[in-house]
Every structure is written in C-alpha cells, then in structure tokens.
Amino acid sequence: MESVVFKPIGVLHTPFRQREGTPRQAAGAQAYTAVLEVFEDYQEGLKDVEGFSHLVVLFYLHRVERADLIACPPWDDKPHGVFATCSPFRPNPIGVSVVRLEKREGRFLTIRGVDMLDGSPVLDIKPYVPDLYPRENVLVGWMTGKVSGMTGSRTGEK
Numbered sequence: 001m002e003s004v005v006f007k008p009i010g011v012l013h014t015p016f017r018q019r020e021g022t023p024r025q026a027a028g029a030q031a032y033t034a035v036l037e038v039f040e041d042y043q044e045g046l047k048d049v050e051g052f053s054h055l056v057v058l059f060y061l062h063r064v065e066r067a068d069l070i071a072c073p074p075w076d077d078k079p080h081g082v083f084a085t086c087s088p089f090r091p092n093p094i095g096v097s098v099v100r101l102e103k104r105e106g107r108f109l110t111i112r113g114v115d116m117l118d119g120s121p122v123l124d125i126k127p128y129v130p131d132l133y134p135r136e137n138v139l140v141g142w143m144t145g146k147v148s149g150m151t152g153s154r155t156g157e158k
Contacts, residue, residue, distance in 0.1 A: 006060070006123050008039070008060070008121035008122055008123060009038060009039060009042040009045070009122055009123065009124065009125070010036055010037050010038040010039050010042065010107075010121075010122035010125075011036075011037050011039075011119060011120070011121055011122060012034055012035075012036055012037075012057075012059060012114075012116045012117075012118065012119065012120040012121075012122060013034055013035040013036075013037060013118060013119075014032070014034035014114050014116050014117060014118045014120070015032060015034065015114075015118070016032075016114070016116070016117050016118055017117070017118050018063075018117070019063065019088075019117065030100075030112060030113050032112070032113070032114040032115075033102060033110055033111065033112050033114060034110075034111055034114040034116065035108050035109065035110055035111075036057065036108070036109040036110075036111050036122060036125070037107065037108055038107040038108070038109070038122070038125075039107070040107060042107075043106065043107040045125075046104065046107065046109070046125075049101070049104060049109070049125070049127070050101070050103075050104045052101060052127040052128065052129075053100060053101060053128075054098055054099065054100055054101065054127075054128035055098070055099055055101050055109075055111065055125055055126065055127060055128055056096065056097075056098055056125070056126040056127070056128050057095075057096070057097050057098075057099055057111070057116075057122060057124075057125055058094060058095070058096055058122070058123045058124040058125075058126075059094070059095045059096075059097070059116055059120045059121060059122050059123055060093065060094060060095070060120060060121040060123055061088050061090075061093035061094065061095050061117075061120070062093075062117070062119065062120055062121060063117055064088050064089060064090075064093040066089055067082075067089055067090055067091045067093070068082055068087065068089045069081065069082050069091075070082065071085040071087035071089065073085045073086070073087060075143065075146040075147050076142060076143075076146060078142070080142060084141060084142065094123065095115075095116060095120070097113065097114075097115055097116065098113070098128050099111040099112060099113045099114065100112040100113050109125075
C-alpha cells in the first residue's frame with residue numbers, strides 16, 4: 001500500500017494560531033471553546049449528534065513539519081518511541097481529541113476542551129461512549145503517575 005488519501009469533512013476554528021501556547025491535550029484545555037464547522041456535503045451526518053455530551057474528533061495536524069520516531073515528551077526526561085507517546089511529530093500526523101459538545105447550530109458544533117490549531121482539517125467525528133472503551137486493567141506504561149492533572153501548553157520541544 002503506497003498511500004491513503006483522506007478528504008476533510010470540516011475545519012476547526014480555534015483561538016490557537018500557533019503551537020506555542022496551545023494546550024497539549026484536551027483534558028488540560030477545558031477552559032477553551034472552538035467551533036467545528038462541518039462542510040455542507042457532510043451536514044446530514046450530524047443527525048442526532050446533539051444527544052451526546054462528548055465527541056471523538058480526528059483531525060489532521062496540518063502544521064507539523066517533521067516526523068520523529070523517537071520523542072522526548074514533556075512528562076519524562078527519557079526518550080520513547082513515538083508510538084508510545086502523544087507527540088504530534090508522527091509519520092502520519094493525525095490528532096485525536098475527546099471534546100465536550102456544548103451545542104449544535106446546523107453544521108456548526110461548539111466544542112470545549114480544545115487542543116487543536118485554528119484551521120485544522122477534521123477527518124472524522126465519532127460519539128464518545130465510555131462503555132465501548134476498556135476501563136479495567138488499563139496500563140499506561142511509562143506515563144504512570146506522570147500525566148495526572150496535566151495542563152501544560154505546547155512548545156517546539158523535540
């Protein structure tokens with residue numbers, strides 16, 4: 001398989017124009033709201049979305065300019081494989097955030113818990129349903145005890 005091509009279904013309108021100052025994860029960004037604009041061709045797909053309090057948003061990290069296989073996350077002083085981190089510097093820079101749905105107005109969703117840059121293309125939206133995700137016997141590897149209460153902002157760290 002040589003490549004996979006995605007067509008954005010929407011775009012994010014956020015208060016963050018650059019990586020510096022943008023929250024690292026949605027969990028540390030509850031003070032921030034944004035508008036997720038779904039393109040008209042996909043508006044019908046929003047039917048019944050307002051019944052969910054949270055959504056999983058998959059988006060393209062359109063401002064990432066490099067891919068690293070080893071990452072030095074801000075929560076640890078040791079390097080780790082990129083697939084064992086949440087680093088944005090990935091071979092396929094796809095972001096995943098669980099956000100709170102505040103309201104829907106037609107094809108515009110107001111969301112809370114925003115850790116995305118303005119203009120990020122949206123690849124998909126899914127409802128967040130806790131019962132569909134494992135919650136027992138979950139291991140978090142090297143992150144154990146390191147990310148609780150995380151509220152930091154992104155920088156250009158490598």
